[in-house]
Amino acid sequence: MVKICCIGAGYVGGPTMAVIALKCPEITVSVVDISQSRISAWNSDHLPIYEPGLDDVVKKCRGKNLFFSTDVEKHVAEADIVFVSVNTPTKTQGLGAGKAADLTYWESAARMIADVSTSNKIVVEKSTVPVKTAEAIERILTHNRKGINFQILSNPEFLAEGTAIQDLFKPDRVLIGGRETPEGAKAIKALKDVYAHWVPVDRIICTNLWSAELSKLAANAFLAQRISSVNAMSAICEATGADVSEVSHSVGYDSRIGPKFLNASVGFGGSCFQKDILNLVYICECSGLPEVANYWKQVIKVNDYQKSRFVNRVVSSMFNTVSGKKIAILGFAFKKDTGDTRETPAIDVCKGLLGDKARLSIYDPQVSGDQILRDLSMKKFDWDHPVHLQPSSPNSIKQVSVVWDAYEATKDAHGICILTEWGEFKSLDFKKIYDSMQKPAFIFDGRNVVDVEKARKIGFIVYSIGKPLDPWLKDMPAVA
Secondary structure (H helix, E strand, O other): OOEEEEEOOOOOHHHHHHHHHHHOOOOEEEEEOOOHHHHHHHOOOOOOOOOOOHHHHHHHHEOOOEEEEOOHHHHHHHOOEEEEOOOOOEOOOOOOOOOOEOOHHHHHHHHHHHHHOOOOEEEEEOOOOOOOHHHHHHHHHHHOOOOOOEEEEEOOOOOOOOOHHHHHHOOOOEEEEEOOOHHHHHHHHHHHHHHOOOOOHHHEEEEEHHHHHHHHHHHHHHHHHHHHHHHHHHHHHHHHOOOHHHHHHHHHOOOOOOOOOOOOOOOOOOOOHHHHHHHHHHHHHHOOOHHHHHHHHHHHHHHHHHHHHHHHHHHHHOOOOOOOOEEEEEOOOOOOOOOOOOOOHHHHHHHHHHHOOOEEEEEOOOOOHHHHHHHHHOOOOHHHOOHHHOOOOOOOOOOEEEOOOHHHHHOOOOEEEEOOOOHHHHHOOHHHHHHHOOOOOEEEEOOOOOOHHHHHHHOOEEEEOOOOOOHHHOOOOOOO
């Protein structure tokens, strides 16, 4: 019987291993992590992450061929295939600070694998890592192998949070990169055989190691670039009176472009896009490609600009000050159908409003108050370190309250900022909300979920990203 172990029980490791266990009942799958609280959550009825369909998959397999444990060394030693899905945060100091990936946790995992292994192993990169990481890991394992053979594979994930289980059930492709040697080919086949239990063979792409590593960074850079492109268009639309929804709909009909990732918004978030582009920028700079580095930097600059532009719209619309005013924040996760707040645009928007002394009342159906307060207190990139190494959450932030109801959040508010496209926000009783708010009452829709005409008929002054401006807003600057 094949045994698989995954180091790291986070957003990638947990769901991926649960689906492998479901689709391969003859394989024993163990997910290990040094965080006792995280493993306890995986073994409970309240999983540590929210993902539609995940509960059902875990419940079907847990205790049969899917196990969650803190006994890292035991399960690694017993495994034939070891997936490594640990944090690769952006460095905050030293060489490459602010751009390069910090491979501390990856190196630590590699040294532990070499230390405890008593049999040959296939080690699989599942974390998003810089190109040539496999080579560095290979050196560590080779120099510490004690007669044991290790084969390194790159098997990047292409999951979208909110649809991760469906993405795993029916992936566009599975990418496996390995050494172009007989041993490398054998390792690739072993992992390919696991996925072939449910993935059509023509969707399993095999490449060399470097192509697999770069493909992941490239895919995320292309997707982020599309979002920044449509967000740049949204600013032009507001300046000219065009409607970004109509423009993107028209553009998306071009079969060469397609309609996906063309929704204008307050900005992209999530654990990968910014981090992977910064990684790409660092690779370009180290490879003597400054023009290419500057090209990709611009994708992040436009994303930052979109968030600051949104905050400036809020402040300038409300008589150029939000000091002491209650602003309702609807949505804090970086997108709907996930509780993930990593790099969510809501953090920068909230910090911008707090910097102008606003009072915030925040509601998100899936994000805890503790997580929101921690996010608003953390320095940039702190979020990507293991939870036990993150700063502890403050008991409170003076100007922030977290509530569990959209109507409570909006009561007595001067303005509403919609920052996540949760379905429930489309069906709110906006007349009831309007009646409970201070006047004039503002809606700043960062996800274009509100029916603008209906809201204006009720009496709201509405700002929607990339839409023709409300007469109230036309003479007010969008940039500071």
